Amino acid sequence: MIPEPKELRTEEMLLNMGPQHPSTHGVLRLVVKLAGEEVLDVVPHIGYLHTGFEKTMENRTYHQNITYTPRMDYLHSFAHDLAYALSVEKLLGAEVPERARVIRVILNELSRIASHLIFVATGLLDLGALTPFFYAFREREAILDLFEWVSGQRFHHNYIRIGGLREDLPEEFVPELKKFLDTFDHRVDDYQGLFVGSPIFEGRARGVGVISAEDAIAYGLTGGSLRASGVNYDVRKAYPYCDYETYDFEVPLGERGDTWDRMVVRLEEMRQSARIIRQGLERLEPGPIRDPNPHFSFPPRELLATSMEAVIYHFKLATEGFEVPPGEVYVPTESARGELGYYIVADGGSMPYRVKVRAPSFFNLQALPVAARGQFFQDLVAILASLDPVMGDVDR
Amino acid sequence: MIGALFVTAVKALVLILALLFAFAYITWIMRRGLARFQVRLGPNRVGPFGLLQPIADAVKAIFKEDITVAQADRLLYWLAPLLAFTFALAAFAVIPVGPDGWVVANLDMGVLYVFAASELAIYGVFLAGWASGSKYPLMGGLRSIAALVGYELALGMAILPVVLMAGTLNLQEIVEWQKQHGYFIVYQLPAFLIYFIASLAEMSRTPFDFAEAEQELVAGFHTEYSSTKFVAFYIAELLHWIVGSALIATLFLGGWDAPFGLPEIPVLWLFVKWALFIFLVLWIWASWFRTRYDQMIRFAWGVLLPAATVWFLITAYYVVKGGMA
Numbered sequence: 146m147i148p149e150p151k152e153l154r155t156e157e158m159l160l161n162m163g164p165q166h167p168s169t170h171g172v173l174r175l176v177v178k179l180a181g182e183e184v185l186d187v188v189p190h191i192g193y194l195h196t197g198f199e200k201t202m203e204n205r206t207y208h209q210n211i212t213y214t215p216r217m218d219y220l221h222s223f224a225h226d227l228a229y230a231l232s233v234e235k236l237l238g239a240e241v242p243e244r245a246r247v248i249r250v251i252l253n254e255l256s257r258i259a260s261h262l263i264f265v266a267t268g269l270l271d272l273g274a275l276t277p278f279f280y281a282f283r284e285r286e287a288i289l290d291l292f293e294w295v296s297g298q299r300f301h302h303n304y305i306r307i308g309g310l311r312e313d314l315p316e317e318f319v320p321e322l323k324k325f326l327d328t329f330d331h332r333v334d335d336y337q338g339l340f341v342g343s344p345i346f347e348g349r350a351r352g353v354g355v356i357s358a359e360d361a362i363a364y365g366l367t368g369g370s371l372r373a374s375g376v377n378y379d380v381r382k383a384y385p386y387c388d389y390e391t392y393d394f395e396v397p398l399g400e401r402g403d404t405w406d407r408m409v410v411r412l413e414e415m416r417q418s419a420r421i422i423r424q425g426l427e428r429l430e431p432g433p434i435r436d437p438n439p440h441f442s443f444p445p446r447e448l449l450a451t452s453m454e455a456v457i458y459h460f461k462l463a464t465e466g467f468e469v470p471p472g473e474v475y476v477p478t479e480s481a482r483g484e485l486g487y488y489i490v491a492d493g494g495s496m497p498y499r500v501k502v503r504a505p506s507f508f509n510l511q512a513l514p515v516a517a518r519g520q521f522f523q524d525l526v527a528i529l530a531s532l533d534p535v536m537g538d539v540d541r
Numbered sequence: 542m543i544g545a546l547f548v549t550a551v552k553a554l555v556l557i558l559a560l561l562f563a564f565a566y567i568t569w570i571m572r573r574g575l576a577r578f579q580v581r582l583g584p585n586r587v588g589p590f591g592l593l594q595p596i597a598d599a600v601k602a603i604f605k606e607d608i609t610v611a612q613a614d615r616l617l618y619w620l621a622p623l624l625a626f627t628f629a630l631a632a633f634a635v636i637p638v639g640p641d642g643w644v645v646a647n648l649d650m651g652v653l654y655v656f657a658a659s660e661l662a663i664y665g666v667f668l669a670g671w672a673s674g675s676k677y678p679l680m681g682g683l684r685s686i687a688a689l690v691g692y693e694l695a696l697g698m699a700i701l702p703v704v705l706m707a708g709t710l711n712l713q714e715i716v717e718w719q720k721q722h723g724y725f726i727v728y729q730l731p732a733f734l735i736y737f738i739a740s741l742a743e744m745s746r747t748p749f750d751f752a753e754a755e756q757e758l759v760a761g762f763h764t765e766y767s768s769t770k771f772v773a774f775y776i777a778e779l780l781h782w783i784v785g786s787a788l789i790a791t792l793f794l795g796g797w798d799a800p801f802g803l804p805e806i807p808v809l810w811l812f813v814k815w816a817l818f819i820f821l822v823l824w825i826w827a828s829w830f831r832t833r834y835d836q837m838i839r840f841a842w843g844v845l846l847p848a849a850t851v852w853f854l855i856t857a858y859y860v861v862k863g864g865m866a
Contacts, residue, residue: 160676167759182680182834273747273831279579345748345830522680523751523833 157185164193168271168526171536182522187514194540202500206466207233207307215301217502218538220263223256224480226305231386231476232487236469237441239308244432246387248310251425252295254418259288260481261411268408268530269340272349277339284332287325294318308442309435319426329419337412350405354516354528357402364515365508368483369411370532374402380479392421407531441467466495482506482533506538552645560633564779565595571823578827607768612674621672622766622773625665629780632658636787637713639797639807644713651712652704655788659743663689665777666762673765681761684751684834691838692742698849699736702729702856703792716796726793731852733793735845742837744785747826751834786818
């Protein structure tokens with residue numbers, strides 16, 4: 146007689162992942178409940194990168210705040226500058242000149258490409274592919290050099306001003322940008338060749354971490370993560386700003402909402418961004434780059450020597466800033482991660498009464514448990530990467 | 542008797558030193574080679590072309606603080622790197638580097654010995670995961686056992702046709718057979734492909750390197766190891782790569798035999814063929830993704846094992862009918 150085998154005693158394992166972990170994209174902490182290698186539940190714990198920027202911004206003038214905005218989403222930092230400026234400009238009723246709007250679009254799309262490059266690089270790294278990481282960084286390096294040319298900074302540009310831009314583009318910028326665009330489309334094809342169609346990648350990403358369109362909407366997903374689920378919502382199309390409605394570009398959509406779709410949608414978005422930049426370059430005509438309204442724009446430097454009035458305005462703007470009429474405003478924009486907007490309450494003073502950022506990473510991260518439940522632990526990091534959270538954007 | 546023992550001991554010593562030297566320089570080749578695939582330079586600061594980098598790495602690693610986790614099972618925690626290291630090194634003893642005497646141990650069941658030694662090395666990995674008293678290493682250790690269950694049968698099955706055709710388990714005789722009749726990669730291409738794929742898993746290289754998947758498991762089974770114990774694991778891991786590549790070269794590419802009628806020089810030709818496989822594995826490492834371990838097991842049991850079995854039967858039929866043996 147063979148004795149009946151005793152039932153094997155098994156336990157669920159609670160695994161703490163992060164805040165120090167190679168692939169939690171900064172300082173995210175996940176508490177993962179595992180049955181063997183199967184993920185039963187994931188609880189994201191956030192707040193390790195909380196900086197209190199929103200609160201700090203209440204005690205700084207409207208112009209000073211531009212220092213803080215890019216530091217939230219350090220990958221697509223230009224989007225934060227732009228979203229903030231658009232909100233304040235709407236309250237002020239500022240008129241941004243044509244040239245400034247075009248430059249803003251060009252730089253915003255460049256910054257989006259840089260951000261998506263990081264996304265593809267780290268996303269594939271989380272699936273165990275080492276090489277694409279270095280290739281993508283080569284392209285990103287070129288973009289950061291362009292930004293350095295424009296603003297003197299690679300990450301936190303501080304280039305946008307309320308009502309326009311800090312200064313005009315340097316001479317070298319346009320030819321260098323054209324040089325970059327010449328090779329870029331070809332390079333994106335290369336990246337696509339590195340993973341799309343590879344059976345191992347298909348096996349790791351197809352049908353993994355599915356978020357249905359209903360779930361995506363219910364959890365407030367926006368950006369590439371939402372569009373991968375097949376929902377056509379791009380703020381640049383739905384609520385255009387900076388004349389995006391006049392640019393000709395497509396919004397790539399996924400079908401299944403799995404990791405594969407989220408990867409490929411963003412790859413395609415890079416191509417569309419390059420398309421927008423090309424159109425922007427054609428529209429680039431010489432002209433003013435700032436609203437000349439002296440109440441919030443610094444007077445031209447040369448006037449300071451001849452005009453007393455200019456000196457007074459300069460002094461007022463530099464010391465106490467400008468006053469913004471009371472009101473509330475929210476201008477949605479499309480960052481690389483999704484809908485981004487600054488909700489600003491102005492009380493008539495030179496500092497905002499309250500600033501609240503609608504940060505896309507925060508909402509996108511909410512969907513992680515939905516996507517990861519029932520998946521393998523090995524896929525969890527890939528799913529997390531495919532949602533593209535930036536912790537600075539989540540915690541603020 | 543004493544004399545023979547002495548000769549063997551000297552041979553073993555030379556081999557161990559050569560292997561450890563090879564190990565040191567394979568880290569250099571690995572890092573420089575990967576860098577070439579990845580549009581960067583790799584280590585080139587320490588010595589000419591960065592050639593002294595392995596020494597600098599070793600000195601750095603050894604002088605790190607040796608930490609034992611409080612919850613670790615001390616005996617096993619200490620034993621694991623030793624096991625991994627010893628068996629990885631031991632496997633090379635039967636691989637012939639030249640004709641006749643150019644082998645440490647000319648065993649009649651050499652193939653079985655290599656298998657036994659390299660599979661025992663898994664104990665090092667598994668015990669490390671178990672004894673660390675930590676969750677990430679535990680998962681790494683379990684994955685390596687799961688992988689073993691997956692690739693082991695396919696690996697063994699793929700080698701049987703070679704043994705059948707050569708009619709021997711002695712690696713020296715297998716090489717001699719190939720010297721006379723031509724290399725097994727010609728006769729046994731399917732077996733070669735299956736064996737190569739399975740041995741990627743055995744060497745725990747991309748795409749089957751999930752036991753130490755940095756992205757999920759931090760460093761897998763050796764997360765909690767530091768200093769010399771870490772170095773032992775690191776050496777063991779690369780020795781697997783070295784031994785695995787040498788074994789493929791011996792089994793399927795004629796080992797030390799000089800190809801195309803070129804002059805016969807011991808060590809050299811095995812080295813050339815070995816380097817070929819080292820490069821191939823590096824290439825795969827630079828270009829592919831990591832599979833999920835359940836996918837790998839499904840692939841091993843669903844594709845590799847049946848294919849190997851069918852090919853084994855075909856070979857057996859041919860050998861019996863054609864009287865090749």
